[in-house]
Amino acid sequence: MKMGLQLTRIRLMILNMSAEATVVEKEIKVEKKPAEPFLSKRRKNIVIDPLSDDNPITIQVLGICSALAVTVKLEPTLVMSIAVVFVIVFANLIISLMRNLIPSRIRIIVQLAVVATLVTLVSEFLKAYSYDMYKVLGAYVGLIITNCIVMGRLEAFAMANKPYDSILDGLGSGFGYAWIILTVAFFRELLGSGSIFDFKIFEALGWTTFPTNGLMVDSIGAFVVLGILIWIQRSKSGYVEH
Amino acid sequence: MQRSNIYILVFSAIMTVFIGGAMSLTSVLLKPAQDKQVELDTKKKILGAVMDISTFKTPEEILDLYKGRVKSVVVDIKGKIISIDAKGNPLIAEKVNAQKNHKIARDERLYPIYMILNEFDSNIVEAYVFPMFGLGLWDWISGYVALESDLNTVKGVAFDHKGETPGLGARITEEKVRNRYKENKKIFDSAGNLESITMVKGEGIKGLSVHEVDGLSGATITAKGVNKMLKEYLGCYQSFIKNKKDENGIAIN
Amino acid sequence: MEIFNIVLRGIFIDNMIFAYYLGMCSFLAVSKKVETAFGLGLAVVFVLTLTVPVNWLLQEYVLKEGALTWIDGSFESIDLTFLQFIMFIAVIASMVQLVEMIIEKLSPALYGSLGIFLPLIAVNCAILGSSLFMVQKDYNIIEATSYGFGSGFGFFLAIIALAAIREKLKYSKVPPGLKGLGITMLITGLMGLAFKSFIGVAL
Numbered sequence: 001m002k003m004g005l006q007l008t009r010i011r012l013m014i015l016n017m018s019a020e021a022t023v024v025e026k027e028i029k030v031e032k033k034p035a036e037p038f039l040s041k042r043r044k045n046i047v048i049d050p051l052s053d054d055n056p057i058t059i060q061v062l063g064i065c066s067a068l069a070v071t072v073k074l075e076p077t078l079v080m081s082i083a084v085v086f087v088i089v090f091a092n093l094i095i096s097l098m099r100n101l102i103p104s105r106i107r108i109i110v111q112l113a114v115v116a117t118l119v120t121l122v123s124e125f126l127k128a129y130s131y132d133m134y135k136v137l138g139a140y141v142g143l144i145i146t147n148c149i150v151m152g153r154l155e156a157f158a159m160a161n162k163p164y165d166s167i168l169d170g171l172g173s174g175f176g177y178a179w180i181i182l183t184v185a186f187f188r189e190l191l192g193s194g195s196i197f198d199f200k201i202f203e204a205l206g207w208t209t210f211p212t213n214g215l216m217v218d219s220i221g222a223f224v225v226l227g228i229l230i231w232i233q234r235s236k237s238g239y240v241e242h
Numbered sequence: 243m244q245r246s247n248i249y250i251l252v253f254s255a256i257m258t259v260f261i262g263g264a265m266s267l268t269s270v271l272l273k274p275a276q277d278k279q280v281e282l283d284t285k286k287k288i289l290g291a292v293m294d295i296s297t298f299k300t301p302e303e304i305l306d307l308y309k310g311r312v313k314s315v316v317v318d319i320k321g322k323i324i325s326i327d328a329k330g331n332p333l334i335a336e337k338v339n340a341q342k343n344h345k346i347a348r349d350e351r352l353y354p355i356y357m358i359l360n361e362f363d364s365n366i367v368e369a370y371v372f373p374m375f376g377l378g379l380w381d382w383i384s385g386y387v388a389l390e391s392d393l394n395t396v397k398g399v400a401f402d403h404k405g406e407t408p409g410l411g412a413r414i415t416e417e418k419v420r421n422r423y424k425e426n427k428k429i430f431d432s433a434g435n436l437e438s439i440t441m442v443k444g445e446g447i448k449g450l451s452v453h454e455v456d457g458l459s460g461a462t463i464t465a466k467g468v469n470k471m472l473k474e475y476l477g478c479y480q481s482f483i484k485n486k487k488d489e490n491g492i493a494i495n
Numbered sequence: 496m497e498i499f500n501i502v503l504r505g506i507f508i509d510n511m512i513f514a515y516y517l518g519m520c521s522f523l524a525v526s527k528k529v530e531t532a533f534g535l536g537l538a539v540v541f542v543l544t545l546t547v548p549v550n551w552l553l554q555e556y557v558l559k560e561g562a563l564t565w566i567d568g569s570f571e572s573i574d575l576t577f578l579q580f581i582m583f584i585a586v587i588a589s590m591v592q593l594v595e596m597i598i599e600k601l602s603p604a605l606y607g608s609l610g611i612f613l614p615l616i617a618v619n620c621a622i623l624g625s626s627l628f629m630v631q632k633d634y635n636i637i638e639a640t641s642y643g644f645g646s647g648f649g650f651f652l653a654i655i656a657l658a659a660i661r662e663k664l665k666y667s668k669v670p671p672g673l674k675g676l677g678i679t680m681l682i683t684g685l686m687g688l689a690f691k692s693f694i695g696v697a698l
Binding site for chain 3: 063064065068120143145146151210218220221222223226228239
Binding site: 261262265267268269341342345381382404 | 577581631632
């Protein structure tokens, strides 16, 4: 009996909430008079800015942990990038859809819960379909949860913007993150293991005595490569930190 | 947006149900595929110690091969076969967790052994594969050491590791390094005492004995870990090996 | 002895920053002054020493396969590992909140210096990372606690050292593009190189 009563109450609540949501959406629709083109200039900028001028890693200094940890080889880096793009896009979408329902007092924990769920999905899928990668990435998949980029985008963008824009923002930030860590991984694998995607490039070119650099496979190599990359990127974009 | 406490509570409750439901559902749906991956991973490593399995493309082929050619038993430190665990459930060698096993005292551990049978006559054991576990530089290392039917000559090895340095300690998984164990290396000396096999310090060393293999430059601690693991576990399997030799009538030398 | 080993390894060899790159965000953001770095470092040691054992209990008695047998023998085959991430992060977030409230009540002075860093810690990868590594390493509870303390202390040392260098760095001529994050990354690399010398120490 009691259970049934509670269920009806929850159902009522859901009804209430969805009613509220449609009201809010209607309000927004009224505000937005001229229909924005599918890929307007503003929207393009949402995607393009994080790629260079507002890059999450080199300019905003977010998400460094995982940027360095998995970049010894290109292959795990690629898997990690895909995982991060997936998590960031869907977390942005979900939070943006719910943005008018989330009570502000518990918004951080709601965001964490959504991200943690998505990360769990990624981790379970990897375990089921790419066990070798699952073993290589190990605990680092779980650490996407605390990747500041994801939380940062949710808090700064998805909580205040519409779903479609939020997806674009997620794609932009995700790819901005991906190209930096792929570049770091490229140099680390090339110099540290003498290969690209496990293909021994120098041996194939006939240089069998290529001296691999032990520091590159170590954490130190990651710091140095990323430091230099930041230098180049900032010199180009003219961004100076004070 | 300020909301009432009841709203927050109900919201959290609904979130919990949704999220919990989504996660349980994926977990339940993906469990069979995951278990299969874990099983395949173990079986690949066992077979990998004795033969080249890179020609097998599909997981099914490997599982079939394993089913047809491998017989497994679990023994205790005295070499006695145990078939049920402490709770009375049947023991399956492939399910023994090497890491947990390693943590308990040597004479209480379970020791799985995999016997590779002849392709045509399943009464002939071609090789014995002994799983082992130890510590490298950073984290755990594990291995499968295969002995020929004389239970003395090494047929092959396969190593795995959690976090050895790529390009240095992690080279223990490379074929080149693993092949060094295949060059007619023996684990017993001529008097029949267990000598195990030692990876020497330094690389490119000539004139190695039958109990030594060339080392890994820059990865001395990993090599030491491998040596310690081999010595410890071959010592633990010694009773089984001795019993088997007596049974098969192989002279100890 | 084993405990001592784990603490030392956590501080010098398996250093959260230099070996695993965890907690880099706050490491870079809060290392401009020694004073604030000290506060954050202390908070990390504090929270890690608490959360790792709590998460250990959670893993051991709720999450891992067969962990629920203490309730009833028939729960043997239940495996809740898929809830690991969300449970750990929930424990960390609520522990941080709890610690914040307790400190505020007991010692307003300590709260004044530590308080503002506590919310930052909930999303510090070093905290979640330690718990996940603790599971992989299969420790018992005493080992887990010392591991938590050791890795926290390693982070503490690293962030103070970096802050001290950055205070000096303010007076150096650095190319404009390299200012801030760039030069800090390079310095972290050099510091990591120094920490690498501890590998040879046989434990």
